[in-house]
Amino acid sequence: MGESAKDVVMHDIKKGVLLDIFKKGERMDGRGFEDYRPISVKKGVIATAEGSALAKIGKTQILVGAKFDAVTPFADRPNEGVFSVNCEFLPLASPTFEPGPPNENSIQLARVTDRGIRSAEVEGDSPITANFFLEEGKVLALYLDIYVLDHSGNMTDAASLAAMGALMSAKIPKYSEGKLVRTESIGGLPLKHFPISTTIAKIDKYLLVDPSKEENLVADSTLTITTTQTGLLASMQKTKGAMSRDEVLQAVDIAFKKGDELRKYIL
Amino acid sequence: MSRKAILLTGDSVKKIVVPGEKISDAPFMAETTFVEGNKTYASVAGMMDEENKFVPTKSVYSPRQGDAVVGIVVYIRGNGYKVDLNLPFEGFLSGKDTRVPFSMGEIMFGKVKDVDEIGNVDLIDVRKLAPGKIMDFPAAKVPRLIGKRNSMLNTIMQGTGTEVYVGNNGYVWLSGGNISLALKAIDMVNRKSHMSGLTNEIADFLAKHKDE
Amino acid sequence: MGGGEKPKLIIDGKRIDGRGLDDSRPVKIEAGVLNEAEGSAYVEWGGNKVLAGVYGPRECIPKHDANPFKALMKCRYTMSPFASKEEHSRSGPNRRSIEISKVIREVFESLVITELFPMTQIDVYIDVLQAEGGTRVSAITAAAVALADAGIPMKDMVSGIAVGKIDGEIAVDLGRDEDNFGQSDVPMAVSHRNKDILLLQMDGLLTKAEFERAMDKAISASEKLHALQSDAIVRSYEKLESEGLSL
Numbered sequence: 001m002g003e004s005a006k007d008v009v010m011h012d013i014k015k016g017v018l019l020d021i022f023k024k025g026e027r028m029d030g031r032g033f034e035d036y037r038p039i040s041v042k043k044g045v046i047a048t049a050e051g052s053a054l055a056k057i058g059k060t061q062i063l064v065g066a067k068f069d070a071v072t073p074f075a076d077r078p079n080e081g082v083f084s085v086n087c088e089f090l091p092l093a094s095p096t097f098e099p100g101p102p103n104e105n106s107i108q109l110a111r112v113t114d115r116g117i118r119s120a121e122v123e124g125d126s127p128i129t130a131n132f133f134l135e136e137g138k139v140l141a142l143y144l145d146i147y148v149l150d151h152s153g154n155m156t157d158a159a160s161l162a163a164m165g166a167l168m169s170a171k172i173p174k175y176s177e178g179k180l181v182r183t184e185s186i187g188g189l190p191l192k193h194f195p196i197s198t199t200i201a202k203i204d205k206y207l208l209v210d211p212s213k214e215e216n217l218v219a220d221s222t223l224t225i226t227t228t229q230t231g232l233l234a235s236m237q238k239t240k241g242a243m244s245r246d247e248v249l250q251a252v253d254i255a256f257k258k259g260d261e262l263r264k265y266i267l
Numbered sequence: 268m269s270r271k272a273i274l275l276t277g278d279s280v281k282k283i284v285v286p287g288e289k290i291s292d293a294p295f296m297a298e299t300t301f302v303e304g305n306k307t308y309a310s311v312a313g314m315m316d317e318e319n320k321f322v323p324t325k326s327v328y329s330p331r332q333g334d335a336v337v338g339i340v341v342y343i344r345g346n347g348y349k350v351d352l353n354l355p356f357e358g359f360l361s362g363k364d365t366r367v368p369f370s371m372g373e374i375m376f377g378k379v380k381d382v383d384e385i386g387n388v389d390l391i392d393v394r395k396l397a398p399g400k401i402m403d404f405p406a407a408k409v410p411r412l413i414g415k416r417n418s419m420l421n422t423i424m425q426g427t428g429t430e431v432y433v434g435n436n437g438y439v440w441l442s443g444g445n446i447s448l449a450l451k452a453i454d455m456v457n458r459k460s461h462m463s464g465l466t467n468e469i470a471d472f473l474a475k476h477k478d479e
Numbered sequence: 480m481g482g483g484e485k486p487k488l489i490i491d492g493k494r495i496d497g498r499g500l501d502d503s504r505p506v507k508i509e510a511g512v513l514n515e516a517e518g519s520a521y522v523e524w525g526g527n528k529v530l531a532g533v534y535g536p537r538e539c540i541p542k543h544d545a546n547p548f549k550a551l552m553k554c555r556y557t558m559s560p561f562a563s564k565e566e567h568s569r570s571g572p573n574r575r576s577i578e579i580s581k582v583i584r585e586v587f588e589s590l591v592i593t594e595l596f597p598m599t600q601i602d603v604y605i606d607v608l609q610a611e612g613g614t615r616v617s618a619i620t621a622a623a624v625a626l627a628d629a630g631i632p633m634k635d636m637v638s639g640i641a642v643g644k645i646d647g648e649i650a651v652d653l654g655r656d657e658d659n660f661g662q663s664d665v666p667m668a669v670s671h672r673n674k675d676i677l678l679l680q681m682d683g684l685l686t687k688a689e690f691e692r693a694m695d696k697a698i699s700a701s702e703k704l705h706a707l708q709s710d711a712i713v714r715s716y717e718k719l720e721s722e723g724l725s726l
Contacts, residue, residue: 005341005342005351006339006341006351006401009339009340009341009371009372010339010372010401011372012372013372013373013374013398013399014400016398017398017399017400017442021446021447026447027447028400028446028447028450029447029450030447030448030451042726045726046528046561046562046608046609046726047526047564047609048526048561048562048563048564048609048610048611049561049609052561054724054726056723059514059515059723061513061514061723061724063608063726065559065560065561065608066561067560067561067566067567068567069566069567086560086570088570088571090532090604090606091532091534091555091602091604092513092515092516092519092530092531092532092533092534092604092606093513093515093516093532094515095515095534095537099555099572099604101571141567143560143561143567145559145560145561145567145570147559147606147608149513149530149606149724150513150514150515150516150723150724151515152514152515182564182565283709283712283713283716285627285636285708285709285712285713286626286627286632286633286634286635286636287633287634287635287636287670287671287672298595299632301592301632301634303634308634308672310592310632310633310634311627311630311631311632311633312627312628312630312712314716323630324716325518325627325628325629325630326630326632327536327596327629327630327631327632329595355535355536355537355538355539355596355598355599356538356598384597385547385597385598386596386597386598386599405630407630458720458721461716
């Protein structure tokens with residue numbers, strides 16, 4: 001996510017300072033190893049979008065908008081709807097974000113969020129895009145845009161909360177005479193699972209939930225695990241570095257516990 | 268002004284000033300003011316203190332000779348070091364001006380020897396600081412964090428056991444003691460910098476959370 | 480948009496949303512809503528939701544663009560893919576947003592005391608989260624507060640305000656439908672102290688007399704906006720906890 005020169009050269013010193021504090025059983029901001037920073041999620045914040053949510057974890061703030069369009073389906077899948085997740089790291093969100101096309105970090109966040117959410121099947125074990133067929137040659141497309149407004153670490157979990165919030169608040173527009181009537185809705189998405197991600201950073205032998213920006217910079221590895229309320233794993237993404245088998249399993253246990261806590265903010 | 272822009276800050280009332288607002292009918296020059304038609308105007312947001320002097324509270328740090336700064340070595344050159352000072356340009360410490368050698372990433376506390384027209388800073392009188400936490404603090408509020416005769420800084424250090432060095436450039440170095448409590452106290456100073464009685468409030472806060 | 484008549488924009492002296500000709504839509508402004516940006520502001524103006532963030536003065540990139548006498552102002556205005564109540568749009572700049580970025584930058588080039596920071600750049604980022612007509616003047620209004628919040632020295636505050644002609648009448652602060660179906664749209668930016676015109680664009684057709692009336696109404700309406708901007712700055716001191724953005 002972009003590092004400044006100072007972050008790069010201070011890596012070892014920062015890590016040493018953090019490890020000294022971890023030895024005392026707490027983190028730089030006073031949290032326990034399994035504590036999230038304060039969380040809030042507010043749904044339905046953008047009137048022009050058919051669904052939206054603003055999620056905050058600590059000082060990280062992410063807005064997700066959901067919009068529907070009526071589009072031509074893919075030639076080889078004429079009855080299937082379209083679901084697409086895009087992510088913008090707005091340059092105002094961090095001194096290290098530059099204007100420009102998506103880079104590998106914003107693309108990774110879009111795809112990780114997408115994979116986590118796609119498991120939010122609708123009733124009947126079908127994908128989100130079931131029932132997106134409108135008529136011959138026309139299907140619904142659902143676009144989720146992740147707009148990072150303020151990057152203070154752990155954009156992944158904030159994006160997960162905001163994306164689920166946007167999906168939950170989404171109202172499908174009525175389709176009539178070849179056009180979407182956006183002022184009328186036929187209801188929401190009948191979601192069955194509510195997958196939420198938990199991101200854990202490994203620094204030395206410590207596993208830390210909801211890494212701050214600083215913790216993420218010195219992490220040896222991070223693991224994002226998406227869980228559902230029905231006790232299922234829905235997606236995973238590990239970044240750089242190595243984790244042991246036991247550490248991964250420990251992270252899975254933590255993720256199930258934390259996923260349930262986080263889900264309370266959207267349900 | 269037809270609208271009141273006053274702030275109740277405990278036992279005193281201060282007037283907030285926004286950019287472009289007149290602060291004197293006589294011309295005088297300062298870094299955060301400008302003169303137009305023989306009158307002086309604020310160029311940044313701030314407040315008028317008890318002596319009706321303009322105190323900028325939101326401003327960009329302009330290094331001055333003699334300022335104390337905290338810096339981080341980001342590049343080693345043949346003749347000296349490039350030092351991150353939280354400024355648009357890196358500062359420079361000449362090899363001739365220090366007996367202590369530095370490695371990349373090490374932290375120093377020193378003085379501004381010289382500033383050129385562009386804002387390039389040369390450093391002098393530096394000492395090496397042990398590995399510690401570096402945080403950003405708004406430069407305009409640094410005097411508040413230090414306090415009269417170091418009163419605020421001492422209160423924080425005594426209440427946490429943490430060693431703290433504050434640079435005019437807005438970098439704060441912390442080491443040892445209860446760093447997370449010290450960080451909370453410093454954040455309080457930042458948010459409540461315009462309130463009076465803050466030093467006592469911080470002392471009380473630290474006493475209450477001492478053993479957490 | 481084929482067929483159909485243009486809707487009437489004024490009925491019995493009232494505009495389609497009930498406003499009088501000289502009434503602006505309600506405006507709410509908050510300063511210091513972002514933690515990372517050095518200065519920030521959020522403006523809700525009618526159905527517009529606009530967020531501005533400022534960085535700088537900071538290193539000028541690319542280096543060869545740096546000016547030895549002053550800071551370079553850079554401005555990037557974009558609209559989110561979900562800002563329009565119609566179709567989803569692609570994110571990133573387009574021709575319209577690039578032109579708007581330029582004219583907004585030119586407003587702040589006149590105001591920011593750039594001579595104090597040679598060889599640097601100051602970045603103003605403005606993102607329209609939700610749009611309902613008049614986004615560029617909302618953007619300017621937000622950017623001015625964000626620059627003040629960042630402590631970047633300016634010679635004056637500036638407010639954006641659009642006036643226009645609808646159904647033959649000069650009206651203040653056109654909404655989206657008034658902009659689409661009206662006869663002329665005149666976005667402006669007015670500085671507070673000297674009432675200088677720092678941005679002026681116009682489309683449609685106006686007589687000179689109509690334009691003069693429009694400009695005077697804009698200058699008058701900018702007073703209230705300045706009061707709201709100043710109030711946002713004052714309140715950022717009172718706000719002891721920053722809870723971030725509230726949409």
